[in-house]
Amino acid sequence: MDHLIQLILDGLFVGSFYALVALGYSMVYGIIKLLNFAHGDIYMLGAFAGFTVLSVGAGALGGGFLALIVIMALAMVGTGAFGVVLERVAYRPLRNAPRLSVLITAVGASFALEYGIAVTFGPNPQVYPIGVSGGALGIAGARITYAQLAMMAIAVVLMVALDALVRKTRAGRAMRAISLDPKACLLMGVNVDRVISRTFFLGSALAGAAGVMAGAYYGKIDFLMGFVIGLKAFTAAVIGGIGNLRGAVLGAIVLGLLESFGVAFLGSQWRDVFAFGFLILFLTVRPTGLLGERVTERV
Amino acid sequence: MNDDSSAYVRAVEERAPANVALAGKGVGSPKPRRAGLPVALSGLLSSKWLGLVVAVLALALPYLNSSTYIIQIGTDALIFVMLAVGLNIVVGFCGLLDLGYAAFFAIGAYASGVLSTKCGWPMIATLPVVVAASVAGGLIIGGPTLRLRSDYLAIVTLGFGEIIRITANNLDFTGGPNGLYGIPDFGDFGLRSDVAVYWVTAAVVCVAVLFSSRLGRGRIGRAWRFVRDDEDAAEAMGIHTYKVKFAAYIAGAVFGGVAGMLFAAHQTAISPPSFNFLWSALILMAVVLGGMGSTPGVVIGALAISLLPELLRGAQNWRYLIFGLLLIVIMVFRPQGLLPARAGEPKRRRRGGVA
Amino acid sequence: MSAVLLDVKDMAVSFGGVRAVDGLTFSVHEGEVLSVIGPNGAGKTSAFNCVTGFYKPTAGSVTFAGADITGKRPAVIAASGIARTFQNLRLFGDLTVLDNVRAGMHVRIRQNFLDAMLHTPRYWRSEDTATDEAHKWLDFVGMEYDRTAQIRNLPYGEQRRVEIARALARAPRMLLLDEPAAGLNHGEKARLLDLLRRIADLGIAVVLIEHDMGLVMKVSERIVVLSYGKEIADGTPTEIRTNPAVIEAYLGAEDEEAHAEAERIAAEAKPAGPRTETRQ
Numbered sequence: 001m002d003h004l005i006q007l008i009l010d011g012l013f014v015g016s017f018y019a020l021v022a023l024g025y026s027m028v029y030g031i032i033k034l035l036n037f038a039h040g041d042i043y044m045l046g047a048f049a050g051f052t053v054l055s056v057g058a059g060a061l062g063g064g065f066l067a068l069i070v071i072m073a074l075a076m077v078g079t080g081a082f083g084v085v086l087e088r089v090a091y092r093p094l095r096n097a098p099r100l101s102v103l104i105t106a107v108g109a110s111f112a113l114e115y116g117i118a119v120t121f122g123p124n125p126q127v128y129p130i131g132v133s134g135g136a137l138g139i140a141g142a143r144i145t146y147a148q149l150a151m152m153a154i155a156v157v158l159m160v161a162l163d164a165l166v167r168k169t170r171a172g173r174a175m176r177a178i179s180l181d182p183k184a185c186l187l188m189g190v191n192v193d194r195v196i197s198r199t200f201f202l203g204s205a206l207a208g209a210a211g212v213m214a215g216a217y218y219g220k221i222d223f224l225m226g227f228v229i230g231l232k233a234f235t236a237a238v239i240g241g242i243g244n245l246r247g248a249v250l251g252a253i254v255l256g257l258l259e260s261f262g263v264a265f266l267g268s269q270w271r272d273v274f275a276f277g278f279l280i281l282f283l284t285v286r287p288t289g290l291l292g293e294r295v296t297e298r299v
Numbered sequence: 300m301n302d303d304s305s306a307y308v309r310a311v312e313e314r315a316p317a318n319v320a321l322a323g324k325g326v327g328s329p330k331p332r333r334a335g336l337p338v339a340l341s342g343l344l345s346s347k348w349l350g351l352v353v354a355v356l357a358l359a360l361p362y363l364n365s366s367t368y369i370i371q372i373g374t375d376a377l378i379f380v381m382l383a384v385g386l387n388i389v390v391g392f393c394g395l396l397d398l399g400y401a402a403f404f405a406i407g408a409y410a411s412g413v414l415s416t417k418c419g420w421p422m423i424a425t426l427p428v429v430v431a432a433s434v435a436g437g438l439i440i441g442g443p444t445l446r447l448r449s450d451y452l453a454i455v456t457l458g459f460g461e462i463i464r465i466t467a468n469n470l471d472f473t474g475g476p477n478g479l480y481g482i483p484d485f486g487d488f489g490l491r492s493d494v495a496v497y498w499v500t501a502a503v504v505c506v507a508v509l510f511s512s513r514l515g516r517g518r519i520g521r522a523w524r525f526v527r528d529d530e531d532a533a534e535a536m537g538i539h540t541y542k543v544k545f546a547a548y549i550a551g552a553v554f555g556g557v558a559g560m561l562f563a564a565h566q567t568a569i570s571p572p573s574f575n576f577l578w579s580a581l582i583l584m585a586v587v588l589g590g591m592g593s594t595p596g597v598v599i600g601a602l603a604i605s606l607l608p609e610l611l612r613g614a615q616n617w618r619y620l621i622f623g624l625l626l627i628v629i630m631v632f633r634p635q636g637l638l639p640a641r642a643g644e645p646k647r648r649r650r651g652g653v654a
Numbered sequence: 655m656s657a658v659l660l661d662v663k664d665m666a667v668s669f670g671g672v673r674a675v676d677g678l679t680f681s682v683h684e685g686e687v688l689s690v691i692g693p694n695g696a697g698k699t700s701a702f703n704c705v706t707g708f709y710k711p712t713a714g715s716v717t718f719a720g721a722d723i724t725g726k727r728p729a730v731i732a733a734s735g736i737a738r739t740f741q742n743l744r745l746f747g748d749l750t751v752l753d754n755v756r757a758g759m760h761v762r763i764r765q766n767f768l769d770a771m772l773h774t775p776r777y778w779r780s781e782d783t784a785t786d787e788a789h790k791w792l793d794f795v796g797m798e799y800d801r802t803a804q805i806r807n808l809p810y811g812e813q814r815r816v817e818i819a820r821a822l823a824r825a826p827r828m829l830l831l832d833e834p835a836a837g838l839n840h841g842e843k844a845r846l847l848d849l850l851r852r853i854a855d856l857g858i859a860v861v862l863i864e865h866d867m868g869l870v871m872k873v874s875e876r877i878v879v880l881s882y883g884k885e886i887a888d889g890t891p892t893e894i895r896t897n898p899a900v901i902e903a904y905l906g907a908e909d910e911e912a913h914a915e916a917e918r919i920a921a922e923a924k925p926a927g928p929r930t931e932t933r934q
Contacts, residue, residue: 035450093631100527101630103396103453104587108626111580115620123616227576231461234454269469276458283451284443510771517770517777518763521749525757528746535706535744536824537732537761550767644750644802 006142007260013148015256016155020210021233022240022248023162024083024203030179030243031199034091034102038109040230042079042086042204046211047128047221048117049075054129065150072154072212076205083204084197092193110230117223125222128215151213158206159249165202166245175199179243228272235279241289250290350512350595354505361494370493374565376605377497377504378558383585383601384511384594385554390583391592391640392515393547394527395445396453399460400582403552405574406436407559409467412479412569417472422485422564426557433556434549436463441548445541460579468571478570482563500561507554512594514550523547524592577619584622587629590636599638656684659828659859660705660736665714666883667704674700676883677714682828682861687854689862689870691894692880693904698863699741701880702830706738707731719827733761737826739817741833741863747806751797754805754816755788758823791819795849811842818849828859835866847873871895879903 021043028036050071090109094102136145166172174195178185186192214229215221232255240251255275262274282289360373382404389397410432411425436459444455467473474480487495514520522543525533530540563569581604589600608618629636660682667675675697682688690698703709705716707728716724723731732738737758746754756763763784769777792801795815799808805816814834821829834850835843843866850873854860864870870877870891877894879887881903887894894900 033450035454037454090627090631097630097634098394099450100390100394100396100591101634103450104583105627105630107398107580107583108623108630110623111626112620112623115616115623118616119620228461231454231458235458238451269465273462273465273469276462279458280440280443280455283447283455287447287451513773514767514770518760518765518780519767519770521753521756522760524749524753525746525760528748529744531708531728532740532744532746533757534708534728535732535738535740536757536820537729538757539727539729546767644752 003264005139007264008257009139009142009144009148011257011260012253013144013152013256014259015236015253016152017210017214017252018229018232018236018255019159019249019252020155020206020213021229022236022252023159023245024207025230025233026237026240026242026245026248027175027199027203029237030245031175032091032095032182032196033099035106035234036091036203037103037106037230038086038113039203039207040226040228040233041110041113042083042226043207043211043214043229044117044221044223044226045082045113046075046079046208047215047225048121048126048211048223049078049208050212050215051121051126051128051221068212068216069154072209075208075212079208079211080201080205083200086204087197087200092196110227114223114226121223123223125220128219128221147217151217154209154213158209162202162206163245171195171198231272232275235275235282238279238287238289239282241291244289244291247289247291254290350509353598354508357501357505358498360501361497365491365494367493370497372606372609374493374497374500374561376602377500378561378565379582379585379605380598380601381504381507381558381561382555382582383589383597383604384508385551385558386582387586387591387594387597388511388514388523388554389547389551390586391590391597392520392523392527393544394523395449395544395547396583397456397548397551398453398576398579398583399440399456399458399463400551400555401574401576401578402440402456402460402463403433403436403555404559404562404578405463405467405571406432406552407556408563408569408574409473409479409559410556411560412482412563413472415483415563416479416481422483422560425560429556429560430553433552436556437545437549437552441545445544445548457576457579460574460576464571464574467574474570476571478568478573479563480568482567482569484564484567496561496565500565503557503561507557508594508598511550511554515592515594519543519546527592581622584626587626588637590639593636593638593640596636596638596640600636656686658682659684659719660861661715661717662701662705663715663717665701665704665711665716667700667709667711673883675704675711678880678883678885679714680878680885680888682859684827685854685857685859686875687850687860687862687873689864689874689877690880691864691867691870691877692886696880696903697883698880699832700883702738702832702861702863705731706736706830732824735825735827736830737821737824737828738830739821739832739834741836743810743813743817745805745813745817745820747804749805751792751799751801751803751805751808751816752785752788755791755820755823756784758791758820758825759784759787762825788819788823791823792816794822794852795819796845811838814838814842815849818853822853822858826858828861829853830861830863832863833865834862835864835869843869 021040024042025036025039028034028039053071053074086109090105091102094105136143137149166175174185174190175198177188177190178192178195182192185195210229211221211226214225233252236252236255237248238251239254240247240249242248255278258278259271259275263271266274357373357377361370382400385403386397386400389395389400407429410429411422414420414425414428415422440456440459444452467478468476484492484496485499488498490498515523522533522538523546525536525538526540526543533540533543562573566573582601585601585604586597587600588603589598590596608615658681662681663679665675665678666673678697678701680690690701692698700709704711707723707726707730710725714724715722718731718734718736721734723734746757763780765777765780768774769780789801795818797812797815797819799812805813808816814837818831818834821831831850835846838846847869850860850862862870862874874891877887877889877891878885879894879897879900886899886903887897889897
């Protein structure tokens with residue numbers, strides 16, 4: 001029983017990371033139907049942005065949680081801006097090109113980001129100069145650290161804020177409208193380019209936040225850290241129903257839990273195989289995801 | 300056709316066929332295509348004779364220079380060419396993005412490696428198993444995902460590539476992280492063993508290039524291009540797009556698997572890091588650089604990608620950074636690649652020509 | 655009257671609450687020329703898409719040549735003998751004119767992987783036959799430009815012709831044409847009329863969605879009128895011309911000016927007014 005609760009807590013924790021990255025994946029996909037392969041690398045970029053800020057201004061910020069929040073905010077602005085630039089430079093010129101071209105561009109962007117960081121910071125892992133430590137809380141025999149709780153809280157706050165933004169504000173309405181019919185939006189005077197930029201900003205900022213959290217939590221970052229999480233985030237988005245934001249969060253939690261249980265039964269070396277195998281299985285059985293709906297495409 | 304595509308895609312897709320119609324509107328007679336140097340060059344390169352010359356050159360390399368180093372990088376380059384023409388079937392001809400192509404390379408290498416080292420099979424006898432294993436891998440991944448939108452395939456193949464690599468890393472009979480070593484070659488035919496491997500490789504790769512190019516021109520190759528250009532229109536002509544995509548995917552898998560077998564014989568030792576995403580990305584790079592769908596372009600692209608690093612040793616990460624940027628630049632400014640495929644009519648074999 | 659070739663019964667399809675096709679019943683006979691007309695948004699193209707398998711009908715049945723093809727895959731339906739063109743041209747823009755027409759022959763070309771890789775005699779035979787036949791159909795539709803050129807470099811009217819040649823190369827028993835006259839000039843329309851008659855002479859049933867009433871009235875043996883996804887009239891051109899339900903559907907009964915306009919259209923004085931239809 002204790003074991004079970006521990007597994008669930010671990011799953012929820014990992015799932016909240018996945019969710020932050022999956023949201024950006026799903027948002028961008030929902031709005032321009034682009035699988036942004038570079039999204040996982042933006043998460044990595046966030047970790048390195050936080051790392052840079054810390055290296056430069058560690059003294060001024062001091063340690064602890066407040067510093068983490070400040071760094072996270074800075075990294076979010078940085079990755080968000082990068083996402084906007086990426087869209088502007090690499091994706092926008094190809095908006096009417098065949099889908100294959102855009103996918104290849106996204107692969108190129110991912111590659112360039114990874115090795116750009118490898119060239120800048122060196123290929124070896126960097127030790128994160130800020131760590132989160134502290135006590136732990138016992139829940140019915142299971143153990144969760146305060147750091148984990150705090151990070152989950154931050155993730156939840158960000159997700160709730162995003163949900164409110166998309167559902168309640170004018171900008172959010174424009175985003176939803178474009179995902180339904182960009183042509184009509186153009187005719188209605190919606191500034192489609194600006195909304196797409198904004199989507200990239202939000203999605204990238206969330207990934208950046210997750211990157212900083214991962215750096216602080218795991219204590220080490222490297223230029224390939226975004227590769228697997230990008231794949232996982234996509235898996236989460238597909239499980240939830242790609243393009244659906246609440247679905248992405250649900251999918252991320254489901255994936256986190258599945259992995260947590262999968263690792264308990266199979267061993268941690270099979271974690272990724274289990275997750276990607278599940279992706280393939282899910283696409284076979286229910287490609288539209290848990291919350292996705294079937295839509296008849298018009299010719 | 301697809302269930303999950305929404306309006307933006309439709310809008311984009313609607314525009315594409317309309318462009319086809321509008322491009323020539325108002326033009327009295329079709330303008331002759333301006334043949335830039337790359338087009339002319341690609342015309343020259345796709346002529347049968349030049350292909351033959353290149354093949355002969357490849358086969359004659361050991362006579363020109365048989366230093367161990369040259370034979371080594373020559374074999375590597377040829378295997379890379381085979382991978383590139385195999386991926387070209389999937390990406391170039393059929394328009395499906397496979398980001399885990401190295402998985403088939405790994406399947407082939409491990410199938411022959413395990414059978415030859417653990418079961419004592421002669422290398423050549425492993426060929427049917429290599430082919431069967433590649434086909435099986437293609438069926439497992441292609442089956443569910445080829446029904447979906449093409450971008451799902453891209454990411455699922457990426458995941459598949461990881462699955463194969465991690466599995467090879469975790470299992471005992473694949474040698475775990477250490478991999479397999481002492482893999483035999485095809486026999487030395489009384490030659491220096493690396494030269495023998497080179498010749499086997501060169502012969503297989505020449506045939507592979509020829510076959511892939513011919514497949515691209517026949518009935519199935521046309522169907523691949525129809526599917527790539529417009530799936531709906533292809534369906535309306537009675538072309539079962541799912542089967543056609545499957546055929547491309549499986550053909551690509553077999554090419555990758557056989558290349559893996561050659562790789563195993565050439566390296567004599569294989570381990571999981573040889574089959575990571577970097578490989579898949581480099582092969583894709585070769586195809587995109589040379590020109591998707593253009594066999595001569597892809598061969599040149601593969602030779603460039605595999606031989607240039609030999610000239611610029613070191614600075615590996617810079618190289619990859621440049622590759623990534625180059626992918627973006629090519630897609631934005633020259634999506635057809637350096638030596639684009641020509642839309643031309645093959646000459647007829649029978650005299651009398653076009654009716 | 656000749657035998658029924660296509661039989662559509664109570665077919666329906668809807669998109670997010672809009673019933674694009676709403677209980678449609680009609681049939682096409684062997685070798686006849688039938689026009690499907692109706693105001694914009696009446697569900698004509700949706701009906702086409704249901705028949706050819708591009709939409710799955712949510713209700714009803716489609717029978718072709720005695721076989722049930724309801725909800726079958728487009729490729730299967732096409733292979734059973736229905737060819738179509740699209741409202742907006744859907745050609746393979748990167749490929750040559752000849753290759754585009756060869757697409758129609760795909761299911762009839764007998765050639766496997768080995769033939770292609772080894773260039774067997776069967777390969778050459780099948781390729782030569784395909785090329786000859788492609789030329790034949792291009793001659794038939796009167797495509798005069800360079801046939802080895804990439805199709806995207808051809809003038810619009812020629813592209814339209816190639817699309818019809820491609821559909822004919824499918825060797826269909828029934829040909830569905832979605833607004834074949836759209837965007838054509840006067841002379842090209844006259845040639846289209848001639849072409850349609852020659853296709854009918856081959857014994858192929860032709861079903862036409864068209865807004866050009868002049869063309870419709872001249873070529874059709876029978877006309878089916880749709881409105882809001884339902885059939886509201888079915889008859890010869892003469893019957894349709896004077897059918898009050900049709901006039902009402904087109905322009906509403908209230909408006910007298912519109913009435914006059916509708917009668918003008920019916921009297922073939924002019925092609926149907928300015929087309930403002932957007933895609934679907």
